[in-house]
Amino acid sequence: MSRFCFSLLSLLLVGCGRQAVSLSAGQFDAAAPGDSLYAVRIPVGTEYMGEYPVQVAGDRIVMHNLGVSEKKFSVYRFSGDSLKKEGEFLGYGRGPYEMMIARVAFDPDTRSLTMLADYNRENRFCRVSLDPPENLYDVSTWEYRQLSFIGDCSLGEPCLIDRSSYLTMGHHTDSLNMFSLLDIDGGRVVPLDFSYPALPLGLSPMVQEVVWTGRIRKHPRKNRFVYNAQDFKYLFIFELEEGNHIRIIRYLYDKLPQVHATREQGHPYAFDDACEDGCNSIAVDDDHIYIGYSQTTYGQIRDAARARKSLSTFDPRRINVYDWDGNFIRRLVLDMPVGPMVVVGDRLVAASVNPETAEEIIVSYPLHLSLIHI
Numbered sequence: 001m002s003r004f005c006f007s008l009l010s011l012l013l014v015g016c017g018r019q020a021v022s023l024s025a026g027q028f029d030a031a032a033p034g035d036s037l038y039a040v041r042i043p044v045g046t047e048y049m050g051e052y053p054v055q056v057a058g059d060r061i062v063m064h065n066l067g068v069s070e071k072k073f074s075v076y077r078f079s080g081d082s083l084k085k086e087g088e089f090l091g092y093g094r095g096p097y098e099m100m101i102a103r104v105a106f107d108p109d110t111r112s113l114t115m116l117a118d119y120n121r122e123n124r125f126c127r128v129s130l131d132p133p134e135n136l137y138d139v140s141t142w143e144y145r146q147l148s149f150i151g152d153c154s155l156g157e158p159c160l161i162d163r164s165s166y167l168t169m170g171h172h173t174d175s176l177n178m179f180s181l182l183d184i185d186g187g188r189v190v191p192l193d194f195s196y197p198a199l200p201l202g203l204s205p206m207v208q209e210v211v212w213t214g215r216i217r218k219h220p221r222k223n224r225f226v227y228n229a230q231d232f233k234y235l236f237i238f239e240l241e242e243g244n245h246i247r248i249i250r251y252l253y254d255k256l257p258q259v260h261a262t263r264e265q266g267h268p269y270a271f272d273d274a275c276e277d278g279c280n281s282i283a284v285d286d287d288h289i290y291i292g293y294s295q296t297t298y299g300q301i302r303d304a305a306r307a308r309k310s311l312s313t314f315d316p317r318r319i320n321v322y323d324w325d326g327n328f329i330r331r332l333v334l335d336m337p338v339g340p341m342v343v344v345g346d347r348l349v350a351a352s353v354n355p356e357t358a359e360e361i362i363v364s365y366p367l368h369l370s371l372i373h374i
Contacts, residue, residue, distance in 0.1 A: 027320055027328055028233060028253060028276075030295035034318065034331030039352065039363040043082040050360040052340040052351035057106040057113055057130060060086065061342065061349065072102055075136065078344075083362065087137045090115055090126070097139040099124055105160035108220065112163055118155045118182070123147040125184055127163070149187040154209060155180060159216035159225065167216055167225065167240070173206045179216075179246065194246040197234075201259055207268055211259070217284045224249065224324050226289050230278045232257045232271065235291065237326045250326025252291070273299030281316050281350070285343040288323060292316030292338055310358065315339055319348075336363060343367070 026032070051063035051074050061083070063074045071088035078084075091098040099117035106113050113136065115126040127143040128135050135141040154173045158166040164185040171177040177191035196208045203211065214229040228235040235252040259269040274297055281292030294316050304310075315337030321329040341350035348365045 027331075028279075028293050028295065030293075030318060032318070032331060034333040036333050037335070037365040039334065039336045039365060040081075042349070042362045042364055044076070044362055045082070045085065047085045048083075048362070053342045053349055053362070054340060055104050055106055056342050056344055058108075058111065058133075060133070061344065062104055062106075062113075064340075072099065073104060086133075089136050094122070097126060097142060097144055099126075103158050105158075105166075107160060107163045110163045114160060114163070116158050116166065118147070118150065118158060118168065121150075121152075123150045145184070147184070147187075150182075150189060153180070153189045154206070155182060155189070156209075156213065157215055158182060159218050161218065161240075167218070169212070169214065169216070170209045173209070176205050176208060178212060181240075181244070190244055192240075192244050192246055197256055199256065199259055201261055201269060203259075203269060211257075211269065214278075215280075215282060217282055217289070219284065219324055220286050222324070226252075226282070226284065228279050228282055228291065230280065232275055232278050233293070235279065237289070237322075237324065249324075252320075252322060252326055271298060273297060273302065277301065279316075281319070281338050281341050283341045283343050283348065288321050288329065290332075290341070290343065290348065291320045291322070292341065293318055293320065315353070332365070334365065338363070 049068040051065050053061050054064050055062040059077060061076045063076060065072055065074055069088055070091060072090040072092060074088050075086045076083040077086055090102060092100065094100065099115060100122055101119045102115050102117045104113060104115050111130045113128050113130055117124045123146065125145045125147055128141060130136060152172065154170045155168040156170055158168045160166055166182040168180050168182050169178065171180045171191040175191060176195045178194050178196045179192040181190040181192065183190065196212050199211065212229060214227055217226050223239050224237065226235065226237050233253045233255065237249040237252065239247045239249060241247050257271055257275065259271060261268060262270045276295050276297055279291050279293045283290045317334045317337055319332040319334065321332065323329055336352050336355065338350040338352050341348055346366065346368045348367055350363055352361050352363045354361055
């Protein structure tokens with residue numbers, strides 16, 4: 001089973017409804033035609049242990065190690081058509097310069113890499129300049145902070161805005177604010193004036209936070225973001241405005257999930273079997289947003305789990321491409337399933353699984369129109 005498949009536990013809790021029909025729903029049809037792309041397997045050498053790409057930092061690709069090493073992240077660089085491992089950084093733990101669950105981000109303006117642990121009250125932050133790149137492997141060059149000011153705020157999925165501020169999911173556990181600004185240098189968490197979309201069950205703010213767990217990606221240079229829900233399809237592009245407001249640019253998929261109550265302890269809601277799962281492969285560059293999707297339903301996933309079948313076949317094989325105004329540009333039809341992915345120059349670099357051997361591999365797909373089979 002692929003490491004980047006959903007957790008089975010979260011999958012078995014969900015289903016969805018048929019509320020407001022999205023004008024964009026047809027764009028996520030798993031049978032819709034598109035431009036055919038064919039994977040090129042990237043040689044990664046014997047040191048590769050199934051890491052997956054999470055961040056481009058200049059000419060380097062940062063990959064998450066998923067417990068296969070004493071360090072949380074690996075760094076690779078292209079050498080011709082191959083990826084060569086340069087090193088590893090950030091130890092597991094709760095000591096200085098260590099984190100248990102961390103997000104890494106790159107600020108191109110200052111050429112600095114930041115590491116943030118804001119889950120389960122870790123509340124730690126590291127920042128290191130990549131001039132020179134060797135600093136990444138020498139913690140004596142790092143800036144390290146304990147973020148005690150976060151207090152009991154429940155934040156998640158931080159997205160770097162600049163060298164010292166993040167846009168995050170959530171706020172206080174009793175708050176319905178969907179997003180907050182985390183100001184590292186200012187030592188404050190500021191809720192944004194944007195609430196979770198209304199659901200019919202009157203769920204507590206803490207449960208709403210779980211329902212709307214998702215991912216945020218930022219335009220590399222501009223004040224523009226894209227959000228996508230993790231457990232069902234719901235996506236929109238937005239901007240931050242003065243006065244801690246959010247302005248929606250466009251909804252890419254706006255069908256709300258219809259949840260129903262359950263009696264299972266610790267799980268007060270569930271989605272229907274007919275619900276399609278979320279869009280969990282997403283990447284951005286200066287011009288486009290790339291959203292990997294399938295039409296796999298939670299009923300299909302539950303059936304596969306009960307039969308102990310691999311879930312890798314449910315990973316996305318289609319990618320919708322949008323510009324940053326939310327206009328649909330084209331659809332890419334892949335020959336292999338993809339998981340986490342990043343854009344490197346004119347190619348998409350993604351984690352994948354060999355359908356025949358279940359081997360975890362890294363592949364690339366060309367994004368330049370002249371290289372695509374139409």
